[in-house]
Amino acid sequence: MWIGSNTEIDDVKRAQAEAEHANRAKDKFLAALSHELRTPLTPVLMCAAALERETALQPEYREQLGMMRRNVELEARLIDDLLDLTRISRGTLQLQLEPTNVHSLLVHAEQIVRSDARAKQIKLQFELNASAHSVLADSGRLHQVFWNILKNAIKFTPAGGEIIVRTINPGTGEIRLEFIDTGIGIESQFLGLVFDAFVQADAVPSSASNGLGLGMSISKTIVEQHGGTIKVASAGADRGATFTVDLATVVADSAGDVSRPAVRSDSHHIYRLLLVEDNQATLEVLGRILRKQGHDVMTASTVEAARDFAANQEFDLVISDIGLPDGNGIDLMNELTADYGLRGIALSGYGMDEDLARTKNAGFIAHLVKPVDVDRLNRVLEQAAPVA
Secondary structure (H helix, E strand, O other): OOOOOHHHHHHHHHHHHHHHHHHHHHHHHHHHHHHHHHOOHHHHHHHHHHHHOOOOOOHHHHHHHHHHHHHHHHHHHHHHHHHHHHHHHHOOOOOOOEEEEHHHHHHHHHHHHHHHHHHOOOEEEEEEOOOOOEEEEOHHHHHHHHHHHHHHHHHOOOOOOEEEEEEEOOOOOEEEEEEEEOOOOOOHHHHOOOOOOOOHHHHOOOOOOOOOOOHHHHHHHHHHHOOOEEEEEOOOOOOOEEEEEEEEOOOOOOOOOEOOOOOOOOOOOOOEEEEEOOOHHHHHHHHHHHHHOOOEEEEEOOHHHHHHHHHHOOOOEEEEEOEEOOEEHHHHHHHHHHHHOOEEEEEEOOOOHHHHHHHHHOOEEEEEEOOOOHHHHHHHHHHOOOOO
């Protein structure tokens, strides 16, 4: 039995304290970096998405706007991957489990990547043969896994190739998903590295590698947290690859079996909204989009201006940024709730678990992380509508 001296014990404690301080500093840096990267993406994404829906524009222009939107969304996904990696390393990646239709998630993932596949003339074929396809899952996280696999398959499959997505029930209480591509393949020495973080650049040719190499590592963790497995197989270079996901099924419950909501172009309930945002471009673009959808919107860029509006006008909801030049959205929401009974939706470039907890405790009914997805905002607005 080893018994250390007081000096050695003090050294250990000091090292532990320094490590904890370094971790806190890293988390603070990632949160700040996330905020600074997300904020300028928001008005670009909203403008591109709104203009892409304008039927008066020529198809070629709408196609280019779609390209812009997809690339902004990809940039946001890379930021999310960095935050997810932090959650995984800290063991704080949380799942909200409920009965989920796997086939619905696959169909939605296909809708998202369809234009990318079309641009490379890649044939997407879905063979959804599993008769039992409900699983207990976090639908958003499982959708993230399917999207990651499909995006990788498209990225690493040459023009004119083919991707097959197949589901079967190999046994009672099991569903297997196979993602088969005719892409560049994976050499045997790299197969064991596919699910490691930050190794993509070494495992594939430089011309095909453009990313942080986090998606498959995060996907593996998500699948395993669902009690499943994910594996990869390839016959070698230029022989394609097959990713296989195995999950346990549950008895389908039509009342509780959920998938991602259908995309909506606008909210059907009309509100009097107080929009608080200090980024002028985001304030103008989001205000314009909401007004076009029929909402009565007043905009403020400071806490003081928001207070003045709330004191002199009636509002149904507040949509507020968290970081404001003369205060913060947390204190503002607490004040507006106490004084006027208002509810709020938080918009923020901060998306760490601690940030979501703070806004929830402040009474925000939702926390949307920038860049703002207007379709998701519309779904929150619909959910916030009073029951008739």
